Amino acid sequence: MDKNQPSSTFTDVDRDMMQRCLSLARKALGRTAPNPLVGAVIVQDRQIVGEGFHPGAGQPHAEVFALRAAGDRAQGATIYVNLEPCNHYGRTPPCSEALVAAQVAKVVVGMVDPDPRVSGGGIARLQAAGIEVVVGVEEADCRQLNEAFIHRILYQQPLGILKYAMTLDGKIATNNGHSAWITAELARNEVHQLRAACDAVIIGGNTLRKDNPQLTTRQTDAPQPLRVVMSLSLDLPEQAYLWQTTAAPTLVLTTVGAKPDFQQRLLAKGVKVVELAPLSPKEAMNYLYSLGLMSVLWECGGTLAASAISQGAVQKVLAFIAPKIIGGSMAPSPVGELGFTSMTQAIVLERLRWRSVGDDCLVEGYIPIEQKPTIELPQ
Ligand SMILES: Nc1nc(O)c(N)c(N[C@@H]2O[C@H](COP(=O)(O)O)[C@@H](O)[C@H]2O)n1
Numbered sequence: 072m073d074k075n076q077p078s079s080t081f082t083d084v085d086r087d088m089m090q091r092c093l094s095l096a097r098k099a100l101g102r103t104a105p106n107p108l109v110g111a112v113i114v115q116d117r118q119i120v121g122e123g124f125h126p127g128a129g130q131p132h133a134e135v136f137a138l139r140a141a142g143d144r145a146q147g148a149t150i151y152v153n154l155e156p157c158n159h160y161g162r163t164p165p166c167s168e169a170l171v172a173a174q175v176a177k178v179v180v181g182m183v184d185p186d187p188r189v190s191g192g193g194i195a196r197l198q199a200a201g202i203e204v205v206v207g208v209e210e211a212d213c214r215q216l217n218e219a220f221i222h223r224i225l226y227q228q229p230l231g232i233l234k235y236a237m238t239l240d241g242k243i244a245t246n247n248g249h250s251a252w253i254t255a256e257l258a259r260n261e262v263h264q265l266r267a268a269c270d271a272v273i274i275g276g277n278t279l280r281k282d283n284p285q286l287t288t289r290q291t292d293a294p295q296p297l298r299v300v301m302s303l304s305l306d307l308p309e310q311a312y313l314w315q316t317t318a319a320p321t322l323v324l325t326t327v328g329a330k331p332d333f334q335q336r337l338l339a340k341g342v343k344v345v346e347l348a349p350l351s352p353k354e355a356m357n358y359l360y361s362l363g364l365m366s367v368l369w370e371c372g373g374t375l376a377a378s379a380i381s382q383g384a385v386q387k388v389l390a391f392i393a394p395k396i397i398g399g400s401m402a403p404s405p406v407g408e409l410g411f412t413s414m415t416q417a418i419v420l421e422r423l424r425w426r427s428v429g430d431d432c433l434v435e436g437y438i439p440i441e442q443k444p445t446i447e448l449p450q
């Protein structure tokens with residue numbers, strides 16, 4: 072089913088309005104899981120008469136906010152929305168019915184919803200009611216904004232993002248483990264923003280012991296990710312920042328029966344402890360999926376990063392590269408042992424992009440996914 076029009080048929084107004092939807096949608100960045108980021112704009116006689124965004128799961132969808140703002144002016148209007156209007160009773164009633172009831176004349180959609188409860192059904196319902204539907208405006212940007220939502224639906228896993236900062240010679244610390252700071256403040260601020268856009272940040276026990284990180288966004292008005300520590304032994308400091316600050320929720324994932332007394336002390340401090348069998352990146356992602364999370368930022372050291380990659384828990388890589396050389400044959404690198412013996416085994420990232428962040432450079436790319444999606448993405 073190819074509902075998309077050729078992009079040449081889209082007008083500048085279509086593109087501008089869809090970009091406005093995306094800006095509105097971004098207002099809820101980091102707050103919507105497991106729901107997508109959606110914005111909607113209603114235009115009547117070349118004027119915006121209503122707009123809105125989806126603030127989070129359980130709350131009305133973007134289209135409903137826009138319809139409420141437009142009131143009677145929605146009749147005969149065009150509504151722009153970056154995701155196909157839903158057509159199901161979930162936590163909220165179907166937006167398709169609300170649009171039909173409001174008698175809008177045209178619906179301009181950024182992308183078809185991969186959620187099997189919708190997946191083309193919203194578009195079909197609108198068309199059946201005689202409403203003109205246009206699909207695919209600014210589609211690449213729409214998909215990019217909701218990449219974690221799409222991944223969660225297609226693979227029934229959160230999107231795993233591995234982020235690290237390294238020197239130009241590929242080190243994340245000196246020979247004796249000193250790592251503060253590799254990149255400059257601008258890049259570190261960007262990491263705080265990245266945390267605000269992700270549902271969880273995950274580290275291993277080694278990183279906790281060595282760095283004692285806060286893993287927060289450093290902003291009181293930004294959403295805070297769930298802070299997750301994976302530790303087999305629970306040999307963790309009693310006074311770690313993570314259990315001293317309540318700025319963000321904290322979860323410790325460990326093995327069955329590990330240090331029950333320490334577990335009790337963590338619980339008393341408001342830290343959730345979950346025993347997984349086995350404790351592995353894959354199981355951690357399964358558990359975080361069951362909590363409804365869409366995106367997980369791996370901010371761990373090289374050993375855990377390597378096993379997260381090997382177990383398919385990482386799909387996207389963000390490498391901050393500082394223009395520094397520190398040398399050191401024992402200095403650690405961002406990804407530990409993968410067991411490769413030939414360059415032919417190298418993981419070659421796709422969809423590569425890079426840009427400067429102050430004096431540092433950010434390289435982004437995606438690890439090719441071999442697994443077939445459990446759901447076919449509609450065209
Ligand atoms: N088009 C559209 N606009 C929004 O604002 C949305 N939140 C969605 N979400 C779709 O509906 C599913 C969630 O439904 P409930 O919020 O539980 O009722 C979500 O998976 C998307 O398919 N769509």
Ligand SMILES: [Zn+2]
Pocket residue numbers: 132134156157158164165166167
């Ligand atoms: Zn809806």
